[in-house]
Amino acid sequence: MLKKLLGGLLGKDKPVPAAAPAVTAATVATPAEQAAPLGQIQALGFVAHQPLQDRSQRVVAYEFVVKASLGQARSQAHQRSFDQLLLNTLRNMNVFRLLAYRRAFIHVSLASLPDLPAQDLPLASCIFVLEPQTGDVLDGALLAQLDALRQAGWRFAAEPARFGSQANALALYQRMDYLILDFAAPNTRALFPLLEKLPQRFSHLRWLARNINSAEELALCQQSPGSQHFALFHGSYLGVAQPASHSKKEAPNQGRVLEIMRLLRAEAPPASIEAQFKLDSLLLFKLLRYVNSPVNGLARKVQTIEESIMLLGRDNLFKWLSLLLFTAEGNDGAVLTLMEKSLIRGRFMEQLGLVNGNRLEAEHLFLTGMFSMLGALLHTSQAEALAPLDLPVMIADALLSNRGLFARPLQLTLACENDDSEAIAGLCRILQVSPEQATALYLDAVVWAQEVLKEGEVQSSVEGV
Known part of the structure; x- marks a missing residue:
């Protein structure tokens, strides 16, 4: 579903195949294994x-x-x-x-x-x-x-x-x-x-x-x-977030996107949400293009905002808009890097949630990872960036106070980014996943993020490397 969301957002017309699962990593070497003779290191x-x-x-x-x-x-x-x-x-x-x-x-x-x-x-x-x-x-x-x-x-x-x-x-x-x-x-x-x-x-x-x-x-x-x-x-x-320059100010539709996300979280009536879409023709175009893309398999073309909201549902619309935030300045290298890191964090945390079989928790973990870079994206503090969204308490607590149900998964994500082996081992024990499983899930998230960006045609060129 997440790839479909981003594919529709960026105008892709074909379904995106799921990423192949990563093979679980080998077990961590002990000091004894590190001193083993040639051919015996496992x-x-x-x-x-x-x-x-x-x-x-x-x-x-x-x-x-x-x-x-x-x-x-x-x-x-x-x-x-x-x-x-x-x-x-x-x-x-x-x-x-x-x-x-x-x-x-x-x-x-x-x-x-x-x-x-x-x-x-x-x-x-x-x-x-x-x-x-x-x-x-x-x-x-x-x-x-x-x-x-x-x-x-x-x-x-x-x-x-x-x-x-x-x-x-x-x-x-x-x-x-x-x-x-x-x-x-x-x-x-x-x-x-x-x-x-x-x-x-x-x-x-x-x-x-x-x-x-x-x-x-x-x-x-x-x-x-x-x-x-x-x-x-x-x-x-x-x-880290750099001081905003005139060329890197908030894109024209980002404020509108945040306002619609706020209205969705506040359970505002469809008419209020529709009014915001009507104020931004480009945003409305992207919504209708996504709803009518083949990935959604609709039998007829949708032409109204109200029907789009009804078909998508508020949760899927909220997730689609969160991805849209990270493509508003898609040609900017720094923003692409933030988007990639956010996708990796979101996917990794989502998969951690699915390990325990809780799909709703996994959805919230995805948003936690995605929004963990929002302050840097908007060149402001994290608290100011998140304020309009009225996020669930467990997401806000993790992002603003480093506490609560989602704090440990976020800490593990950051430990993997920083290659902090000691922190990874400790957090894995708390979250009841093996370090090998966490490592495999993180690498799989890295690959998944590249595939999503490739499908969205916002991938960096690597031919000159």
């Missing part, structure tokens, strides 16, 4: 998947890394086994479904280069981030392996701060497609003099700026010498 920890945005703030890629593996010393054989398990886990969870609409940056060790040719992976959609281990040497044999893989279509990225002044480091960078600047790395700033020279020396390279957590860091990427080479960005600063 599972991974939480697989991080962070969104990467282009210069217009549209999400175009995801970065995958095994968070549990960071900072752990392993032999080359053990790391190769871990890398293989990461790739197997991504395949088993059917994560590569989303690469029709996104690209993937996948972390692997230098030790795994000989294993890559045997992998069945969508090379056109993947960039492999090379991770050095203690004792790795950038010798001629390793560079030759990279050359052979590149000729076969493999693409690579590296973080100069991880390689420092190793011999042949510059030769390695020459063979990369992306270089990574991590603003959270302790030694990044000491390397700024070198980083300023690299764009001039390797003009073909593009840069990924990771952990952009302030306006100053974003400005450094956008305004420093060679700033045109920065192509992808990641960080908490990109996901």
